[in-house]
Amino acid sequence: MDEADLLAGALGRQTKTTLQQTKATVIDVTDTGRVNLQVLGTLVPEVRCSDAYRNRTAGDAVMVQLGARPIVLYRLGDDPADTDAATIRELAEDAAQDLVAISAYTWGTGGPPGSGWQQVSTLWTKKDGAGKGVLYAQLASASDTSPDAPATRAPKAVTVTPNDSGAWRSGKPLDGSDPSQGDWTGRGNRRGGWFYGTKIASACSGKTVARMTVKFTRKRGSGRNAKVPMHLYLHNFTSAPSGQLTLGSGPEELLRLSVGAKGTATLPASWRSALASGSARGLAIYDTGSSDYAAFTGGTITITFSAS
Structure with a gap:
């Protein structure tokens, strides 16, 4: 039934x-x-x-x-208009990071017409924290005060996808298996892992990490339909090992999903620091017995940064 x-x-x-x-x-x-x-x-x-x-x-x-x-x-419930407006504003601010605001850009063989112009003796440039070009004009003399420099912008968020993933039982990899935890058949507890090479640390190099989130989907046909927690760990492998997948820090129960469900978990501060520095390389799951047996797909990590 x-x-x-x-x-x-x-x-x-x-x-x-x-x-x-x-x-x-x-x-x-x-x-x-x-x-x-x-x-x-x-x-x-x-x-x-x-x-x-x-x-x-x-x-x-x-x-x-x-x-x-x-x-x-x-x-049922309140009008979601306020939430929608906040989401639209956030998307617009993210898109605006790709724009450089200059009201006009003209040239000619003579000096500019009109008043208020100042002649630049030396022009300086660099990249800001978001990798965008910044100009600074050194003047021989200033007839007007400089406009305020805009606030330093945080680098744009980066999305990192796994290079590989898999499941292990009794210290051996299982062919063609999505990452899974627990034991449904009595043949041994499973552990699973997602592998990113060095992409996470590379994306964070020289930046201040503010947040890391990761997306998972609970695979259908794996265990009971009700919500079960993911028992998450860190690991230090850049690629899938041929032997046992050794676990690092954990477990953390950051997400509970029912069958077919998708969800996003925020990684603890200590975990994002380890992944950003390269002292950890990826994520794993492990549990014992059948109560929380489940398999999961996904593993896409989104990294957001703060201004330096």
């Missing part, structure tokens, strides 16, 4: 007046854009959503059209 059968049974016990719509809670958002839903006491994975339900997030209270295959109609 699958989740749809359980839900159909629950519906059959309801009165006609309660069959049409009901409130439910989003457990997770999946990589397909559907949601895992807690409705009438049952966890139902991969529930379809109407186009009216946007910016889907775990924990949302939603209204659901019931049936053997339910559909989420819309989110």
Whole structure:
């Protein structure tokens, strides 16, 4: 009996007046854009959503059209306009980092027309912390005060994807396996890893790291459907080892995902320092037994920086 059968049974016990719509809670958002839903006491994975339900997030209270295959109609709660405005502003500020604001750029064989011009005796240039060009004009004499220098900008965020990933059991790599943790079959506990070469440390070289986040997706068909925690560790391998995947610092339970769900975890400050310096090279998972058995894909790390 699958989740749809359980839900159909629950519906059959309801009165006609309660069959049409009901409130439910989003457990997770999946990589397909559907949601895992807690409705009438049952966890139902991969529930379809109407186009009216946007910016889907775990924990949302939603209204659901019931049936053997339910559909989420819309989110309940406050108007998300304020959140949308903040997101748009953040995107605009990020895009503006690629622009250099000069109101006019003209030339000719004689001096410039009009008043207020100052002649440059020496021109200086360098790169700022974001790698953008900066100009400084040295004047023989100044007839007007200099405009304020703009605030130092932080370097743009960098996204680092794994070069490889895999799973290990009893000290040996498993062919073609996504990273997994625990033991579902009784044949031995698994550990998994994501490998980035030296890309993380290279991306952080000469910069001040403010934050590192990592995205994962819970693989379907791995363990129970309910949320399980990822038992995350660091490791010090630039590529997948032929023998045991030795674990570093951990475990940290930064993320809990139900089947098919995607999520983003923020790495602890000590972990981002280790990855930025190269004293750690990648991420791993490991657990014992079947209760938290699961496999995961993804592993894309986003690194944000602060101004030096």
